[in-house]
Amino acid sequence: MDPKPPILSLSATELEKWLADHDAPEYRRKQVWTWLARGASSFGAMRDVPKALRDELDREFRITSLHPIAVSQADNGLTTKTLFELDGGHSVEAVVMRYSDRSTLCISSQAGCPIGCPFCATGKFPFGRNLNAHEIVEQAVDAVRLLAVEGRRLSHVVFMGMGEPMANYRAVVESVRRLSDPDLLAISPRRIVVSTSGLIPRIEQLGSENIPVTLAISLHAARDELRDVLVPINRKYPVRELVDAAQGYADKTGRRVSYEWVMLAGVNDTERDAKELGVLLKRKLAHVNLIPFNPVEDTPYRAPDRASIRSFKALVEAQSLNVTVRDTRGREADAACGQLHERVMRNKLVPVS
Numbered sequence: 001m002d003p004k005p006p007i008l009s010l011s012a013t014e015l016e017k018w019l020a021d022h023d024a025p026e027y028r029r030k031q032v033w034t035w036l037a038r039g040a041s042s043f044g045a046m047r048d049v050p051k052a053l054r055d056e057l058d059r060e061f062r063i064t065s066l067h068p069i070a071v072s073q074a075d076n077g078l079t080t081k082t083l084f085e086l087d088g089g090h091s092v093e094a095v096v097m098r099y100s101d102r103s104t105l106c107i108s109s110q111a112g113c114p115i116g117c118p119f120c121a122t123g124k125f126p127f128g129r130n131l132n133a134h135e136i137v138e139q140a141v142d143a144v145r146l147l148a149v150e151g152r153r154l155s156h157v158v159f160m161g162m163g164e165p166m167a168n169y170r171a172v173v174e175s176v177r178r179l180s181d182p183d184l185l186a187i188s189p190r191r192i193v194v195s196t197s198g199l200i201p202r203i204e205q206l207g208s209e210n211i212p213v214t215l216a217i218s219l220h221a222a223r224d225e226l227r228d229v230l231v232p233i234n235r236k237y238p239v240r241e242l243v244d245a246a247q248g249y250a251d252k253t254g255r256r257v258s259y260e261w262v263m264l265a266g267v268n269d270t271e272r273d274a275k276e277l278g279v280l281l282k283r284k285l286a287h288v289n290l291i292p293f294n295p296v297e298d299t300p301y302r303a304p305d306r307a308s309i310r311s312f313k314a315l316v317e318a319q320s321l322n323v324t325v326r327d328t329r330g331r332e333a334d335a336a337c338g339q340l341h342e343r344v345m346r347n348k349l350v351p352v353s
């Protein structure tokens with residue numbers, strides 16, 4: 001027998017229609033969503049919904065389609081990474097990171113990733129499938145539930161987990177609309193970061209959706225010859241055209257673009273790389289984020305030492321660019337994308353009981 005559909009697989013209109021068919025008023029939809037946004041773990045907990053309707057909802061729907069199969073903690077409990085099994089058997093990860101002024105969720109948009117960057121754990125496994133919008137939103141609803149118990153709110157969402165968001169465009173845009181919907185999670189698009197390896201047509205399309213999310217471009221190299229290797233989609237969408245498309249997004253939305261640069265010792269951390277980066281982003285509305293490489297087994301890469309990171313940063317700053325070094329939050333939790341999945345696949349982690 002097929003499992004019951006998850007409640008968030010219904011759009012607002014579909015849920016309202018279901019309610020009407022069950023002689024319930026339209027406004028119950030908003031009540032149900034409000035409870036989900038507050039972290040309710042069952043329909044039974046939705047106290048202002050009449051008991052008969054709660055029972056009916058429970059008979060026909062699930063709260064979520066995601067099954068947690070492994071959890072890993074790091075940073076003294078400030079980071080929690082969960083591996084979820086999806087309906088049909090694929091699995092994805094989501095990471096909650098708690099800070100003094102915010103709580104950020106790193107979310108997956110695909111099971112696996114078709115792009116295949118050689119330094120990335122996700123790219124090493126065969127591509128599974130695209131996530132549905134509700135499966136993306138459910139990762140956030142799950143994080144809300146986890147944080148609610150601690151008296152925290154989910155304030156930021158970054159699409160930096162498994163998958164290439166722009167290769168699952170429709171579901172990602174739909175999920176962003178729901179994450180920011182005032183009736184559901186009400187997270188401002190400005191606090192949502194969509195990170196991409198660089199699918200130019202989709203970046204242009206995103207600029208016309210009227211949802212001003214923060215765009216992050218996974219640059220990692222400023223010359224085609226190196227970027228063709230590190231981010232293979234570069235062979236189709238070369239780096240200068242990519243930066244032009246990202247600047248187009250910045251012009252349309254007024255949002256500064258974040259350029260990600262995973263630091264690989266001896267590969268893209270040299271003076272030459274810093275200079276090329278400076279030239280490429282000259283006069284662009286840009287912020288550069290340096291990410292020390294999080295080691296992945298069976299790759300030829302290593303992270304640079306602190307001194308090399310500092311001098312690379314200084315060289316880029318000297319060219320009038322804004323630069324930060326991303327903290328290495330979650331390292332012990334295998335928080336670079338795909339890494340918890342990899343560890344479970346290698347049978348090194350005890351699943352949730």
Ligand code: SAH
Nearest residue numbers: 120160163164195196197218260293294336
């Ligand atoms: N596919 C999208 C979003 C997911 S990856 C993208 O590539 O942008 C999110 C970020 O993590 C990317 O910038 C990616 O390059 C980076 N990343 C992947 N593997 C990493 C690793 N082992 N160490 C550090 N960063 C990594």
Ligand code: SF4
Nearest residue numbers: 113115116117120123
């Ligand atoms: Fe895919 Fe991003 Fe990993 Fe590249 S870095 S393989 S695009 S998830």
